Amino acid sequence: MKLPFFLVLAGLMPAIAVPAIDTPPPQWRAGAARTIITPTEPMYLAGFASRVVIAEGTAMDLQAKALALEDDRGTRFVMVTLDLVEVAKQTRDAVAAQVQAKFGLPNEALLLNCSHTHCGPELRFTEEEFSELKDPQRRERCLRYNAGLVAKITGIVGESLQRLEPATLVYGHARCGFAMNRRLKNEKSTGEPYLNSPNPDGVVDHDVPVLSVTRADNSLAAVVFGYACHNTTMSIKEWHGDYAGHAQRILEEAHPGTVALFMMGCGGDQNGYPRFGDVFSQRHGQSLATAVEAALQAKARPLSGPLKTAWDTVRLDYQPLPTEEELQKRLATPQGSDPSYSIYRRDWDRRRLLALQKGSLRDHYDYPIQVVHFGKDLTFIGLSGETCVDYSLRLKRELAGSTPLWVAGYCNDVLAYIPSKRVLMEGGYEAGTSIVYWSNPLHPNVFAPSLEERIMGRAIGMARQP
Structure with a gap:
């Protein structure tokens, strides 16, 4: 098999030595x-x-x-x-x-x-x-x-x-x-x-x-x-x-x-x-x-x-939770009659209804944040x-x-997409439509707009602790 040119070059290049540092x-x-x-x-x-x-x-x-x-x-x-x-x-x-x-x-x-x-x-x-x-x-x-x-x-x-x-x-x-x-x-x-x-x-x-x-x-x-x-x-x-x-x-x-x-x-x-x-x-x-x-x-x-490690969680709220009546009404929609009501959204509604009836539908999520300090270096x-790039740029x-x-x-708990407030307000897959694919954990709705400030506030506070 003929290798791509860049791979041939890579194979010919000697390993780059790690420079000695004083x-x-x-x-x-x-x-x-x-x-x-x-x-x-x-x-x-x-x-x-x-x-x-x-x-x-x-x-x-x-x-x-x-x-x-x-x-x-x-x-x-x-x-x-x-x-x-x-x-x-x-x-x-x-x-x-x-x-x-x-x-x-x-x-x-x-x-x-x-x-x-x-x-x-x-x-x-x-x-x-x-x-x-x-x-x-x-x-x-x-x-x-x-x-x-x-x-x-x-x-x-x-x-x-x-x-x-x-x-x-x-x-x-x-x-x-x-x-x-x-x-x-x-x-x-x-x-x-x-x-x-x-x-x-x-x-x-x-x-x-x-x-x-x-x-x-x-x-x-x-x-x-x-x-x-x-x-x-x-x-x-x-x-x-x-x-x-x-x-x-x-x-x-x-x-x-x-x-x-x-x-x-x-x-x-x-x-x-x-x-x-x-x-x-x-x-x-x-x-x-x-x-x-x-x-x-x-x-x-x-x-x-010195090495210092820290762990904390912050409460993320959801947008208004659905009622049992709302879910039952949507699930009664004949399959195929509404193109916007996909099989994935129907499955999500079915899971939410079951959890609601069992009393296990969550009303918030405890979001983990971890910080590691290597001295002041x-x-x-x-x-x-699945955090969007706005988080790293803002931090x-x-x-x-x-x-x-x-x-x-x-890290630690890939629970869903985590949009910034900007992405959440713009809408789209990362903002919320992806939530229907998550069953572990099952989310009752899209996250509330407060999520970015809560995550940022806790992360910045932990990072600034000596």
């Missing part, structure tokens, strides 16, 4: 571990509602990776990255309980982030979700995968802690330009007010934050890098890590012995363009890996302690859900100063 003796210990989380039995693919099929094979193994960090006071923090479409609350809660019991790692010291690849397995947890499946084996396979996933994540957290060794931590950043805003204003009077289409004039966050971990011999032990862009370049019927998987592979091949971890940013309204094809996925992965290499050579900031904010503006800021989305 730093004091290591104040840190670090350890990294990984495991394969590719399903071992037939499972349905997640990500695209129109692609309800069992994966036909493995184009790229899915991985879970862990990086454990410990400062000179013994304070520890472990980040886990996953080649999955989501981090479910059930998964994180189970892992958090196990690592607390086995390793004494507190809840606020554990971060889970997913790449949001749309070529990973479906994740179902609730009996309501399982009741909709016609094939009982599908339920059992989901349950087995969930249990195995928790065990594997717990395992690599333990391995990373066992491998702690003296290390130097350095922060840098670069830029990468393939992400583009995907919300394009619809000029027609019908359909969504904003279309899922390339918008070269829309807001983006092209920053590539990079945390490098070097051993005492100056070899690269691990590199964590972030980017705010959906992993939807691929739509194949096989397991695949998309551009993020390629970027990690390229970096690990260039730096043998390194564990590369991709941290998804606030890319809820961002896509990589061009899309749909492994040639584009490889190009985007190469572009991102090149940006990481640039950050490793650029002016860097050694990190000192770096502040990391982990936001939950960087409001917290601008001498301490660099890294903002990640898709």
Whole structure:
């Protein structure tokens, strides 16, 4: 097979050495571990509602990776990255309980982030979700995968802690330009007010934050890098890590012995363009890996302690909840008589009615926020859900100063799209129409406009705490 020209060049290029940095003796210990989380039995693919099929094979193994960090006071923090479409609350809660019991790692010291690849397995947890499946084996396979996933994540957290060794931590950043805003204003009077289409004039966050971990011999032990862009370049019927998987592979091949971890940013309204094809996925992965290499050579900031981790939740309210009468009236609409009343919206109404009758329909959501301080050298904010790019841009503006800021989305609980107030008011998929596809958790309605100020207020307050 004839390789694309850029891949031939990449193969001929020597690995870029990590430059030596004049730093004091290591104040840190670090350890990294990984495991394969590719399903071992037939499972349905997640990500695209129109692609309800069992994966036909493995184009790229899915991985879970862990990086454990410990400062000179013994304070520890472990980040886990996953080649999955989501981090479910059930998964994180189970892992958090196990690592607390086995390793004494507190809840606020554990971060889970997913790449949001749309070529990973479906994740179902609730009996309501399982009741909709016609094939009982599908339920059992989901349950087995969930249990195995928790065990594997717990395992690599333990391995990373066992491998702690003296290390130097350095922060840098670069830029990468393939992400583009995907919300394009619809000029027609019908359909969504904003279309899922390339918008070269829309807001983006092209920053590539990079945390490098070097051993005492100056070899690269691990590199964590972030980017705010959906992993939807691929739509194949096989397991695949998309551009993020390629970027990690390229970096690990260039730096043998390194564990590369991709941290998804606030890319809820961002896509990589061009899309749909492994040639584009490889190009985007190469572009991102090149940006990481640039950050490793650029002016860097050694990190000192102390390490401080924090966790909190903020209440997100919904717009007015439906009544039982309203739901029953809509469900009585003959199927097909109203084109705007899709099968997905009908299913959402049915789920909401059932929850309302059971008394289990929630009236708010407790939204998790995590903050990690690396002394005064770096502040990391982990936001939950499919956060839109306005969040990272605003946080960087409001917290601008001498301490660099890294903002990640898709952390700990990927509960729904998290639009900014601007996106919410504009309408469209990220603003609220996507809510009908979520059954874990089941949302009673679109979020209230207060969500941005509540999230921002709590995140900024946590970031400013010494």
